[in-house]
Amino acid sequence: MVVREGVHLLFSSLFVFCIYYDLNVLKLPDVLRQGVYSEAGGRLKFLTFWNIFIIAFFFVLSLINDVFGTRAEDPRKRGKLQKFLDVLFTVVAFPTGLFVATCFWSLYLYDREIIFPLIFDAFFPAWLNHLMHTVIVPAVLVEMIFVHHFYPRRIYGVAGLVAFFGIYLAWIHVIAYVWEIGRASCRERV
Numbered sequence: 001m002v003v004r005e006g007v008h009l010l011f012s013s014l015f016v017f018c019i020y021y022d023l024n025v026l027k028l029p030d031v032l033r034q035g036v037y038s039e040a041g042g043r044l045k046f047l048t049f050w051n052i053f054i055i056a057f058f059f060v061l062s063l064i065n066d067v068f069g070t071r072a073e074d075p076r077k078r079g080k081l082q083k084f085l086d087v088l089f090t091v092v093a094f095p096t097g098l099f100v101a102t103c104f105w106s107l108y109l110y111d112r113e114i115i116f117p118l119i120f121d122a123f124f125p126a127w128l129n130h131l132m133h134t135v136i137v138p139a140v141l142v143e144m145i146f147v148h149h150f151y152p153r154r155i156y157g158v159a160g161l162v163a164f165f166g167i168y169l170a171w172i173h174v175i176a177y178v179w180e181i182g183r184a185s186c187r188e189r190v
Contacts, residue, residue: 004071004146008063011139015056018131022049027123041175047168048132051100055136058093061085062147075150086149091160094144097136104133 022043043049062085065071070079078086107115116129151157 005063005066007142007146008059008066011143012056012059012063014131014135015052015059015139018128019052019056021128022052022132026128029123041171041179045172045175047096048100048104050168051096051136052132054088054093055097055139058085058088059139061088062143073148078150083150087152087160089140089143089149090151091157092164094140095161096164097140101133101137 061081065079065081065085069081070077072078072082104115112118116124152160
């Protein structure tokens with residue numbers, strides 16, 4: 001099916017370029033480079049960045065599966081990569097993608113300064129913001145329309161999603177702990 005390969009090629013290219021641009025091309029002001037983006041965790045403290053990595057990883061693997069793997073509709077004939085993609089999409093990529101987009105735009109509409117201050121507009125392109133927070137929703141919806149995914153049992157799906165968010169929350173707590181220790185040691189020196 002050419003449509004599926006085209007969709008996977010389009011979205012894998014978009015999201016890989018988004019990551020590349022954010023990491024290598026985006027020029028942040030010194031205040032942010034030395035502040036929020038560099039201290040304790042850098043960009044990896046943002047769920048948006050985790051989500052972009054997961055979505056890009058999913059679409060790249062989907063493209064590889066389209067070219068080299070199986071595309072069987074029968075669950076018994078599906079390859080290991082296809083089974084892994086089913087779990088990755090249904091347990092992590094789809095719910096996290098919708099969560100990130102919904103939370104970001106809800107907070108943006110409520111009070112933009114909470115989540116994406118006006119000062120960011122000077123250096124953070126609007127198209128990159130939409131790639132990270134808007135295009136994810138049509139991407140996962142198009143994936144649901146054109147590719148049939150087998151869902152794991154509900155208990156495994158919920159456990160996987162809880163484990164993913166548990167890892168993310170543990171990471172955020174580690175960052176907060178390290179950041180607070182760093183700030184406390186700076187206060188002691190002064």
